[in-house]
Amino acid sequence: VLHLRQFQKSSAGVFLDACALHRHAAAPAAADGSGASTRATRRSVTVGGQRVRTVDVHAHVVFQESAEICRGTPLEKKIAHQVKGRMARPVDEQRIEELDKMGIDVSAMSVNALWYSADEALATRLIAVQNQKLAALAASYPDRFACYASVALQFPELAAKQLEYAIKALGLCGVAVGGSVEGEELASRRFDPFWAKAEELQALVFIHPQQDAKYLRSQRMDGNGALDNVIGNPLETTYALAHLILEGTFDRFPNLRVCGAHGGGYLPSYPDRMDHAAKVFPKKCQTPVLKKKPSEYLKQIFVDTLVFSPEALRHLVAVCGAAQLMIGTDFPVGWVDECIDPILETPGLSDADKIAILGGTAARLLKLDKRN
Numbered sequence: 545v546l547h548l549r550q551f552q553k554s555s556a557g558v559f560l561d562a563c564a565l566h567r568h569a570a571a572p573a574a575a576d577g578s579g580a581s582t583r584a585t586r587r588s589v590t591v592g593g594q595r596v597r598t599v600d601v602h603a604h605v606v607f608q609e610s611a612e613i614c615r616g617t618p619l620e621k622k623i624a625h626q627v628k629g630r631m632a633r634p635v636d637e638q639r640i641e642e643l644d645k646m647g648i649d650v651s652a653m654s655v656n657a658l659w660y661s662a663d664e665a666l667a668t669r670l671i672a673v674q675n676q677k678l679a680a681l682a683a684s685y686p687d688r689f690a691c692y693a694s695v696a697l698q699f700p701e702l703a704a705k706q707l708e709y710a711i712k713a714l715g716l717c718g719v720a721v722g723g724s725v726e727g728e729e730l731a732s733r734r735f736d737p738f739w740a741k742a743e744e745l746q747a748l749v750f751i752h753p754q755q756d757a758k759y760l761r762s763q764r765m766d767g768n769g770a771l772d773n774v775i776g777n778p779l780e781t782t783y784a785l786a787h788l789i790l791e792g793t794f795d796r797f798p799n800l801r802v803c804g805a806h807g808g809g810y811l812p813s814y815p816d817r818m819d820h821a822a823k824v825f826p827k828k829c830q831t832p833v834l835k836k837k838p839s840e841y842l843k844q845i846f847v848d849t850l851v852f853s854p855e856a857l858r859h860l861v862a863v864c865g866a867a868q869l870m871i872g873t874d875f876p877v878g879w880v881d882e883c884i885d886p887i888l889e890t891p892g893l894s895d896a897d898k899i900a901i902l903g904g905t906a907a908r909l910l911k912l913d914k915r916n
């Protein structure tokens with residue numbers, strides 16, 4: 545079925561490249577001891593006859609060591625839960641096989657930042673170990689994985705130092721942060737040392753919601769349909785990005801590279817309301833005075849493609865621009881099996897747009913060609 549489906553896709557520029565398997569040197573031998581590759585197929589994505597290196601900027605990983613470090617601390621329960629969930633899938637050959645089938649060449653992984661309530665000693669220890677593990681992971685499969693740094697954003701100066709070390713000494717590809725710091729907006733001036741360092745290093749800052757019930761959830765998200773995730777996660781990103789725009793963070797740090805998970809949440813769905821509020825309620829929208837219309841900042845924010853359909857992608861392109869989109873899968877949570885075709889099928893995209901979204905922009909922002 546896979547072969548037939550892939551063959552049928554050939555007119556869209558996709559074909560199977562079963563011979564081009566790249567087996568990592570550390571890969572285990574097949575179960576039968578033959579040493580043969582257990583990887584049946586690797587989807588090879590082409591656009592206009594050109595092989596494209598596809599890059600997923602939104603994937604997850606957790607480390608069991610985090611739970612050990614947090615044992616006996618106030619973080620124990622939260623982190624123990626995190627390392628048992630869907631994100632606890634090991635990074636191994638089987639994971640690579642699934643990426644092969646999906647057509648993902650490089651998967652950029654991060655650890656969800658559930659440590660913002662930790663004291664400085666615990667946060668320092670946890671981040672140091674995590675970033676070492678992330679760096680080792682990226683180094684062990686350099687052509688398949690990249691990793692974002694973790695930082696203790698509740699201590700902004702420390703976070704700036706952790707970021708600098710992670711990028712310069714450990715070779716990590718960017719930095720992942722939550723949608724707030726225990727309810728404090730990322731746009732708070734307190735976090736300016738972190739934003740300044742991220743801008744200086746030109747590090748991609750990936751904003752991912754933390755599902756922290758204390759600050760965002762309400763009983764209206766109970767009931768059928770997983771609304772805490774369906775509505776809650778994009779809402780958290782929406783708040784974070786809206787405040788970064790409206791509090792002037794992008795004016796103070798105009799060269800920031802920020803990527804919002806899940807298509808940037810709801811903000812790109814309804815950005816004009818921010819612009820009109822400035823006309824209808826001017827007194828509420830003048831401190832600070834922004835350099836641009838609020839909606840225009842969406843053209844400098846990056847978002848992932850985790851919106852499920854070509855039509856939703858078409859809208860994101862219309863609002864943000866094709867140059868601002870990068871593949872997001874949420875792997876291994878399981879939101880999408882198919883992340884390439886919706887991009888290839890999005891109406892109105894040129895080949896150059898498709899190449900940029902599939903991996904060109906991410907390779908540049910994550911500096912994939914400079915790290916090896």
Ligand SMILES: [Zn+2]
Pocket residue numbers: 602604752805874
């Ligand atoms: Zn995610």
